[in-house]
Amino acid sequence: MSSWTQSELPALAFEDRMATAEFRVAPEAHIVVDGDGCRGCSTKACITACPAGLFVPTSDGGILFSYEQCFECGTCYLVCNEGGAITWRYPEGGAGVVYRRS
C-alpha cells in the first residue's frame, strides 16, 4: 500500500490534460509579466503554482509566460513575490477558458 505515492497509472501528458479544456484565444494577452522584475525574484512561485503551467523559467533567470491556455484563476498574481511584476486582468468578453462540464 505504500507504493501509491509512486503511482503506477500511466501518467497523462500535461499537454493532453490541458487539451481537455476549451480556450478561445484572444488576440491580446490579458496578463503581462515583467520579465526584468522576475530575474530578481527569489521564489518564482508562479512556476510551480500556476495550474496551467504557463510560467516557464528561462536560462538567464527570467520567466517566459504564455497566456493562451490560462484558467483566469488569479493564483499567479497572488503568489507573486515581486509586487507589480504581474499585471492581471480578465480577457476580453467571450474569450478565454470555457468550462462545459465543471
Place this chain on the structure above:
Amino acid sequence: MAEPLPVPDRRFDVVVVGAGPAGSAAALSVARSGLSVCLLERGPFPGSKNLYGGVVYAGVLDGLVPRWREEAPLERMVTRRATMVLTDTQSLSIDFRSTAWGEEPYNGATALRPRFDAWFAAKAEEAGAVLVPSTTATALLRSHSAAVSGVTTDRPGGDLSAGVVIACDGVNSLLAKEAGCAPVADPAHYSLGVKEVLAFSPEEIEKRFALPPGEGADFEVLGGTGGVAGGGFVYTNSDTVSVGLVLSLPSLTESKRRPEELLERFKAHPAIAPFVAGGELLEYGAHLIPEGGLAMMPKLATDGMVVAGDAAGMCLAAGIWLEGVNFAIASGEAAGEAAVEALARGDVSETALRLAYASRLEAGFVLADHRRLRAAPGLVLSERLQHHYPQIVCNLAEQLLTVTNPLPKQGFVRLTRNELRRSGVRWRDVVRDAWATVRTFG
C-alpha cells in the same frame, strides 16, 4: 469584441456585473421589482467561467424560484455524504446516508455550473433582466461626486450608466478593488481548487458509490494532499465523477509541488482510486476559492455600488461545511433588494446602501454563519489538524482494530497516550483544539 453592445438604451436602474449565482439572483430580484437591470457576463454564456466543489444547497432558492427542484438542471440528489481522513497508508471515514435527502425537500444536489448558472440567468431574463454575455466590464464610471455611476465595457461605445452597480464579478473582483472596497489581497485567504471531470456510465457510478439509481454521493477528504494544507473532494454527477483538491496558496507555494501532480497522487490513493480509476478525463480546470471567511470580507458597499457573492468573500470553507452557491444566491438577492430600496428612496450613498444590504444579510444566514465560523479557516488549516490528527486517528483506529493475539488488548486511553507521545502533540494542545472546535462549531 468588435460589435457594439446589443442594447438600445445604455441607461439602467441597476447594472449587475457577473452572471454567476450571485449576479443572477441580484438581477432577478431587481427585475421582479419592475426596475430595469442589465446583467453583464464576460464568458460566452453564464457559467462558462465557473468551477466549484460540486454541491448546490438551493433551499435558499425557494423564495426566488419556488419550482427550482423540477426546473433546475440538477445532476443527482446527494443522499450519501462522507468525510474521510487519509494518511499515506490509511483511511478513516464517517459515512452518512439518509433516505430523507432523496425526497422532497431534499438537501443538496450536484450540478454542473455551465448548465446551472445558464438556467438561473435565464430565469432573470424571463423576469425582464437584459443579459449581455461575452462582455467584460473593464472599469467603473464615476459621477461628478465620485460615486459609482456605471461601468465601462470592452465593447465599442460600451459605457453603461446605472443608478446602482452590483459587483458579482467573482473571487478576483477587479471592481471591488477598483472601488476601494477590497484591501490588498492576502494569499493566505485563498485556496486553489483543481478538478478533473471523469466519464463513467450512470450504472458504473451507482455501482462504485453504492447508490440507488439517480442518487448521488459527496465525499470530503482531509489529508491526501501531499502535506499541502487543504483537502480533497469526490462527487458524482449523472454520467461523470468529479475529483479535486483544494490547496491553500501559501502552503502550495512553499511545497513547490505542481497542483496536477498532487491531484494525480490523490487519485491513486487506495481509498480514492476505486471511485475514480479508469475514468476518461473530460475536463481539467482550476479556480480560486475565497476561504478567509469574515477576515477577508471587503467593504460591502460604496457610493453607488454593492458587492456580493465570491467578490464579497461570501464562501464557507469550514471543514464539514463547504458552501458557496447558497451564500452567493442569498447575498445577490439581498444586494438586489437593497439597490431597489435605495433607488426608491433616491439615496444610493454608501450609508444608505450598506444599511439596506447589511440588514438583509443580518436577517438571514449569510453574516450569521460567517460570524459564527470566523475561526474555522484558521482551525481547519492548522498544522495539527492538517498533519498530526489524521495520523493519530488513523493509527488509533488501526491499533484498535488489529487483533494482536497472543498479546492482550490495550485500552483506548493508553493507545491514545502512546499515539500522542509518538506524534509529539501535547494533551494540552488537544484540549485547546477541542475547545476551539466546540467554540467554533458548537
